[in-house]
Amino acid sequence: MKKIFYALTLIIAASVCIPAHAIDDVPDGLPDRIVGDIGGAIYTSNLHIGTEGTQSLVLPYAFFDYKRFFARIDEVGIKTFKLGYGYFEVIGKINLDTYKVKSSINGNVINRSDPIPLGLGTFQETPIGGFFVNAYHDFGKSKGGLYEFLYFAEIETYKKVVVYPQVGIERQSSQYANYYYGINPGESNLTGYGAYTAPATNNLLAGLMVEIPVVDNWYINIYGKRKWMGSGINNSPVMNRSFQDNIFAALAYRFK
Known part of the structure; x- marks a missing residue:
């Protein structure tokens, strides 16, 4: 929950720098009530770092809009001015992974501080699918940059089950x-690993979310993602696989 608090705090602070005319009014197309999904989920990940295995957390689940505020599973933010099929956004990324290096050589542990990514981006909901373009600065210990380009399609299947x-x-x-x-x-x-300096790295990813209607406005969402790490990270002695996995299962109520 500490990471969620940091992200929200930084987003509010950043929004002070946005011109007042960009955030005071709520134009047509933005809801004056909560619209979207709120519930609970089990989040599971495996970063394949050292001997650390699967991490699991039970946390709130949210994918909704309220006026200019939005939450999208692992993102929270504020919409500013209209841009194409979406808005220019101030975004905070909520990283649910724990970066802990436990040596496979002697069992000693290095704890990395959680990233606190805050940045700018846009979600373009087009006729051919959704595009996310985001750029973050980590206000945590790394002080580095994180950049994302993501595409989601939407396919309705049997009995209103939707696949993304x-x-x-x-x-x-x-x-x-x-x-x-x-x-x-x-x-x-400390760990027995050889010293290593990781360069800037590109990582490819693919995922799938399945939305299953349950009863009335209740839905089950199941999501899995695999990220294939670039050579700059894979060459690190702390990595024991060339990929990282994230999975969650959520039960959520849909506000309309």
């Missing part, structure tokens, strides 16, 4: 990648 395929690319700056996957000389002595 996802593809995308993520870029981590050298500062960001090196903080989470690099090993400095002191950490090398």
Whole structure:
């Protein structure tokens, strides 16, 4: 929950710098009530770092809009001015992963501070699918940059079950990648891993979300994503696989 608080705090602070005319009024097309899904979910991930295995958390689940505020599973933000099929947005990313390096050589542990990404971006909901373009600065320890380009399609199948395929690319700056996957000389002595400096890296990803109606306005959402890490991260001695996985299952009520 600390990461959620940080993200919200930074978004509110950043919105002070936006011209008042861009946020005071609520134009047509933005709801004056909550519209979307709110519920609970089990989040599971495996980053394949050192000997650390699967991480699981039970947390709130949200994908909704309220006036200019929005929440999209792992993002919260504020919509400013109209841009194409969407809005120019101030965004905070809520990273649910825990970056902890436990050495497979001697069992010693290095704890990395949670990232606190805050940035700018847009969600373009077009006739051919949804496009996300986001750029973040990590206000956590890495002080690096994180960039995303994501695409979602929407396919309705049997009995109103909706499938959302996802593809995308993520870029981590050298500062960001090196903080989470690099090993400095002191950490090398502690863990037994060789020292390593991670460069800027591009990571490819693909995912799938399935939305299943339950009863009335209740839905089950199941999502899985695999991220294939670029060579700059894969060459790090802390990595034991070339990919990272994220899965969640949520039960949510849809406000209309």
